Amino acid sequence: GAVVSQHPSRVICKSGTSVKIECRSLDFQATTMFWYRQFPKQSLMLMATSNEGSKATYEQGVEKDKFLINHASLTLSTLTVTSAHPEDSSFYICSAGQGTREQYFGPGTRLTVT
């Protein structure tokens, strides 16, 4: 299957700082990338959908000014958590699709804000 990577796998940052997470499709061109967050023992919740070269579409309740998404190329999307707070600590997972309605998931990034 298609391979999607995320970097970093784990990050610890101080409250008030910003953190950038990268999502890359390694062996295919992703027309659409999705960002999810997952709290402990809960399922994945979609945060936003990004299409290459256009603005991301955010789900209801997700602050677009706090979670900045950039999809600059067909193989890279980034999620920047700005002015992070402890409540932003979570597991962030990206996925990539080719328009076939099957998504390929990255390994996730564990963010801890102290």
Place this chain on the structure above:
Amino acid sequence: KQEVTQIPAALSVPEGENLVLNCSFTDSAIYNLQWFRQDPGKGLTSLLLIQSSQREQTSGRLNASLDKSSGRSTLYIAASQPGDSATYLCAVIGGNEKLTFGTGTRLTIIP
């Protein structure tokens, strides 16, 4: 709004037994349904994808069925092994191309 529910939330079975995980969804207008496993602290591993026109898919000891009209899917695991212990998630894709995930079933296989 699509809602996906998985029952049971947790399941423990002795090694070697066959088991069934259940998934139900409220809106039958889906394109496909996918089953994933997630190990603690890890990402998702795709297990099986069933297109809306299909009724089942098989991979090794896993068999997934789909009854789109009744909004149900099952994941059958044969001859369970301790390595099968994980959280199993089902997810559906609808017309908006967004995946809606179920609540998950945490499976423990007892050696």
